[in-house]
Amino acid sequence: MDDKSAFLNGFIEEEVYVRQPPRFESARFPDRVYKLRKALYGLKQAPRAWYARLKSFLLKSGFVMGSVDKTLFLLSRGGDTLIVQIYVDDIIFSGSSHALVSSFAEQMSREFEISLMGELQFFLGLQIKQGLEGTFVHQAKYTRDILKKFNMGDSKPMTTPMSTNTALDADEDGEAVDQKEFRGMIGSLLYLTATSPDIQFAVCLCARYQASPRTSHLQAVKRIFRYLKFTPELGLWYSSGSSLSLRGFSDADNASCRIDCKSTSGTCQLLxxxxxxxxxxxxxxxxxxxxxxxxxxxxxxxxxxxWMKATLRDFSLRFGRIPLLVDSTSAISIAKNPVLHSRTKHIDVRFHFLRDHYEKEDIELIHVVSANQLADIFTKPLEFDAFTRLRGELGVLQAEGIDNALIKGEIESQWTGLIALLV
Structure with missing residues (x-):
């Protein structure tokens, strides 16, 4: 649902005054100003006032606010649950009971000027396809729009977003390019990573050179667009039959930056x-x-x-020791061995909370072979075969012509080996 007048519904606590609107000046008091009781569009306090008003209404209606995400509200009634997520003036809600959902929509309509949008299909540039077997989220329309915007619609497609031979640096002797256009391309690609984790590494690597972009940097960015030309329909598949087990993968490419020799971190978390x-x-x-x-x-x-463990607790999901899969036995040994020695004395103290939470049994460190390290796709450019395999195991699939049942089987078969490692 969408609130048509969200910023006009909030009561402001501060003293705010505005001049009299043109052609509505008071003939008796032409030099006076108005004191606002409620928010107006353009007022910096308006979003906060709207959220306070909506939060107050939901709490009075029996909702409970999320302990971590303060824009999440949950209502339990009998054996049914209603979930409400707020994003400014847009509200996404879902429930286990049709009667509960209808009752909430009716309550909101009486209190605010609400427009019901129906089943979630499009939200902030994200396209959502919902089926019995799961939900598919993609940005195919947005991808085509940015290809057209930057004149890359007729470019030659590429099978990977970055060549394995690519090694970007400051390239101070290279020819400078239009900084505004380069930043616009990077910004557009960064928004696309919301549903395209396969381009995350390439985009973030190119984004490091926005201050002084060169021809070599622009060519690397155009390579990403040419990859999007090859795969405009890719998106994330969320299977409804998936088990609710939380796990994480972490990997690093040591000293990969050619400027300051800093390493690249890659992580991913799956439910x-x-x-x-x-x-x-x-x-x-x-x-x-x-x-x-x-x-x-x-x-x-x-x-x-x-953080995810704490967030999921609001949904009555409880987890014990969460598997964290690392492909370095040495790093696992350091976390398991609380002894100060020459290899650990120089590591910043803040990173040793990994050891602390291992001892508290919040996480379980598990070694995984590099071939099955899903986070590898976020640390370096890969060959086509390895890239497409990891992309598929992350649930990044094509949007066009989806057969939910077939996709479900494909995802489960790809995960058979990894799940066997964790059992």
Whole structure:
């Protein structure tokens, strides 16, 4: 649902005054101003006032606010549950009972000027296809729009977003390109990574050179667009039959940055077979060894898993020791061995909370062979075969001509080996 006048419904607590609108001036008091009781569009307090008003209404209606996500509200009535997620003036809601959903829609319509949009199919540029076997989220229309916007619609398709021979650096002797256009391309691609984790590494690597882009950087970005030309229909598949088991993968490419020799961290977190969170970023400090680089990224993945664990608790999902799969036995040994020695004395103290949570039995560190390390796709450019295999195992599939039952079988077969490792 959408609130047509969200920013006009909030009561403001501060004293705010506005001048009299043109052609509506008071003849008796032409020099006076108006004191606002409710918010107006354009007022910086308006979003906060709207959220406070909506939160107050939902809490009075029996909802419980999420302990981690303050825009999440849940209502339990009998054996049924209603979930409400707020994004400014857009509200996504779903429930286990049709009567409960209808009652909520009627309540909101009486209190606010609401427009019911029906089943969720399009949201903030995301296209959603829902079926009995699961949900598919993609940005095919947005992909075609940015290809057309940057005149890449007729470009030659490429099978991977970045060549394995690509090694970007500052390239100070290279020819400078239009910074505004380059930043526009990077910004458009960054939004696309919301449903395309397969381009996450390539986009983040190119984004490091926005301050002074060169021809070599622009060519790398255009390579990503040519890959999108090859795969405009890719998106994320969330199977309804997937088990609700939380796990994480972490990997690092040691000293991969050619400028400052910092490592690249890659992490991904999955709920069952569904990818729900991922990242690719350069580490903040220089690692003295591959072991240290792997240890640092495992700590980052651990913090994300703990946040997800706390968030899922609002949905009455409880997890014990969460598997964290790392392909470095040395990093696992450091986390399991709380002894200070020459290999760990220089590691920043903040990263040792990985060891702390291992001892608290919040996570379980498991070694995984590099071939089955899903986070590898977020740390370096890969050959076509390895790239497409990892992409499929992450649940990144084609949108056009989806057969839900076939896709479900494909995903489960791809995960058979990895699930066997965890059992």
């Amino acid at each position: 069952g077979t569904s990818l729900v969170s991922w990242s690719s970023r350069k580490q903040s400090s220089v690692a003295l060894s591959t072991t240290e680089a792997e240890y640092v990224v495992a700590a980052s993945c651990c913090s994300q898993l703990l």
